[in-house]
Amino acid sequence: MPDGRVHRAVHEVTAPAPADVLYGLIADATRWPLFFRSCVHVEQLDFDGTRERLRMWAVAGDRITSCVSRRRLDAARRRVEFDQDLPVAPARSMRGAWTVEPLGSRSRVTLEYAFTAGDTPGEAAEVEERAGAGCRARLDELAQLAERWEHLDELVLSFEDTVRVKGPSELVFDFLYRVGDWPGELPHVRALEVVESAPGVQVVSMSSAGADGRVHRTESVRICFPGAGRILYKQTRTSPMLAAYTGEWSVEPDESGVNVTARHRVILGAKSIGRVRGDDTATAAAGKQVREMLGGAGLLVLRRAARHAAGSVRVL
Structure with missing residues (x-):
């Protein structure tokens, strides 16, 4: 050239x-x-x-x-x-x-x-x-x-939860993929908009209620791999306690059923910790709250996906 x-x-x-x-x-x-x-x-x-x-x-x-x-x-x-x-x-x-x-x-x-x-x-x-x-x-x-490199290991958290499903993996993935239907399926999701500008690439805006009843609006990009049973996402607008948040929904079938897993990786917002929970709040305590908040919301989705798959199977 x-x-x-x-x-x-x-x-x-x-x-x-x-x-x-x-x-x-x-x-x-x-x-x-x-x-x-x-x-x-x-x-x-x-x-x-x-x-x-x-x-x-x-x-x-x-x-x-x-x-x-x-x-x-x-x-x-x-x-x-x-x-x-x-x-x-x-x-x-x-x-x-x-x-x-x-x-x-x-x-x-x-x-x-x-x-x-x-x-x-x-x-x-x-x-x-x-x-x-x-x-x-x-x-x-x-x-x-x-x-903040000396404290980065304390601020970065990774955790996951898995639910065992007796049902077709395709139906489990179908529920996770059809995020636009979640407001009618999940009690904590109050409103949701999804735009899929290209196959498997979704931009999601969601309003959801936390355990304290407060409603937070988040925005995410989701990259979906139906053949691999994976959906990767990145929140481009996070809740107040987080500086960054990425995650994955993973559907893994075996000979007797399906493991469906929610994986989370976050950076705690160092400045937001004091604003949300008080200046004397330890990072570990804030991390525990984030673990409970995100893990609990993720488990709600996993269990509803399991019900969706199990309920769609007819016993002949």
Whole structure:
């Protein structure tokens, strides 16, 4: 391709965390949906220890986009190189690298990239503005994570619940997929709107009541894999106690029935903990409340899915 259609840029940020910590956050892309606001879901397609391929879903304006990213990880140099085709015109492709350099107790993170766009200056300028804004936002979010890196393990919670179902796995998945029907099926769901702009990609706005009777409005993006019995989701608007929330519904049949599991991963909102529960509330206590709140809501869905599947089976 002609050289004039390749555009390059470099952005950097200095962050208050060790270089190895920051490199780890960049290298483990499967955790990006929890750490970066625009990232919805990342599937690792293959990995040989150095090279990997990822399928990545992200929010781009009012659209949900998906692309395959090919990456090369170099832990010794704290460098991650990437190359990807871009799905949103007029952008065509992007390649670049993350590099982390130690600066005593701080670190410098550099994100350099080159992209190809359409043939006109206007198209190139549009991509440059969008790509620059996205890269700066990601670096800023990385720096914010670095400010609390020593407490990140305490703020990140992962937990799951499983219900055993005697019924067809297809019916279990059907209930989880038809999220638009939940207001009539689940007592805590007061209102819900769902838009499926592409097959298996759903944008959901939901109002639900917590155990205290308060109604919270959340917004989510759901990526559905019917063949694998999985639905991955990312809340793009969370409840007040959470800084980030991702989850998964998983339907796993075996020879005697079906295990249906709700998995949750959250970052507690450090500033929200005091506002919601009082300044002297321990992180562990807030985490317990979140576990009970999200786990309880998830179990309601699992049990209703089990009833839906079992109730649809006729005994002959």
